Amino acid sequence: MQPPFSLRIFVADGDPDGLRIVDKSNWIGKALVFPRALLPQVKARPELEQTGVYLLLGPRPIGSGDMLYVGEGDPRALWCARVRWRWQTQCPAWRSTCVACMTCARS
Numbered sequence: 001m002q003p004p005f006s007l008r009i010f011v012a013d014g015d016p017d018g019l020r021i022v023d024k025s026n027w028i029g030k031a032l033v034f035p036r037a038l039l040p041q042v043k044a045r046p047e048l049e050q051t052g053v054y055l056l057l058g059p060r061p062i063g064s065g066d067m068l069y070v071g072e073g074d075p076r077a078l079w080c081a082r083v084r085w086r087w088q089t090q091c092p093a094w095r096s097t098c099v100a101c102m103t104c105a106r107s
């Protein structure tokens with residue numbers, strides 16, 4: 001059995017469908033969850049100065065469930081450029097949500 005843990009979800013702009021910042025107890029990371037439309041505002045966040053991965057997800061065009069794309073990012077410019085490029089050139093409109101996971105400490 002896994003030991004218990006807690007998750008803290010901070011709704012940064014007061015909109016539960018907007019930017020959410022997720023912390024897990026005993027984890028050195030943090031996750032930002034946000035819709036596609038918020039990328040211009042989110043790209044200025046200091047968390048994106050850290051190394052991490054991002055997930056682009058959304059509903060399948062046919063059938064049930066979600067589709068997922070996994071990418072990697074380094075400091076802010078690279079994170080945002082890669083996410084924007086994937087969303088604009090390689091990802092169809094179904095990819096509507098981004099989950100960016102990064103370390104909290106410089107490593």
